[in-house]
Amino acid sequence: MRRMFYGGLVVAFGLLILAKPAPAHHAFAAEFDANKCTDLTGTFTSYEWQNPHGYFHMDVKDTSGSVNSWTFETVSLSTLKRSGTQRRDFENAIGKSVTVRACLAKNGAKNRAAAETIKMPDGQVHRIGQDVEGKFSAY
Numbered sequence: 001m002r003r004m005f006y007g008g009l010v011v012a013f014g015l016l017i018l019a020k021p022a023p024a025h026h027a028f029a030a031e032f033d034a035n036k037c038t039d040l041t042g043t044f045t046s047y048e049w050q051n052p053h054g055y056f057h058m059d060v061k062d063t064s065g066s067v068n069s070w071t072f073e074t075v076s077l078s079t080l081k082r083s084g085t086q087r088r089d090f091e092n093a094i095g096k097s098v099t100v101r102a103c104l105a106k107n108g109a110k111n112r113a114a115a116e117t118i119k120m121p122d123g124q125v126h127r128i129g130q131d132v133e134g135k136f137s138a139y
Contacts (some may be wrong), residue, residue, distance in 0.1 A: 009100040030106075032073075032114040034132040037103040040070065044093040048138060050078055052130065054128075056115075057061060072102055072115040085126045096121040130139075 042060035045130055054074040059067050074080060102113035116129040117136075127136055 002047045013025065019093060032132075033106045034103055037101060037116065037133055038113075039099055039101050041097060041099040042070065043100045044090070044096055045069070047090040048095065049077065049087050049090070052078060054090075058098065060111075068111050070111040071114065072100060072113055074115055080128060083127050085128055089126065093118075093120055101133075101135075102129070 021091050040058065040060050042058040045057045045059055046117050047056040048054065056072050056074070058072070059072045060070050061067050061123055080086075098118055101116045102112075103116065105112040105114075114125070114129050116131065116133065117125050118128050
């Protein structure tokens, strides 16, 4: 009996050591500032079509002419699809100029933002984020 108890204790302790915390999902307001939204135009360089959010990257010239790489977060892939944005839209934008309406990160992380809309090279505007500014009725 004692042997089973210690064996069970060793197994339980081993499982606790191997366990790692699962990443938690976050709300927009926890990470991004709805009062610091801006338009950025640059070259669409790549995207990551993954859950729980999509991400894409752009090279944007600043006022001094330096090029900075930006990372943008979108809503979930299922929400993107329901709103009419497909993976091929991002694929077709690579290497082309796009304009993004996005809200900057709260923690001061440079060149990171949550995208609200993206104007594709063909002129179509896609809703790819939350409507934190109440502007979606304009699109």
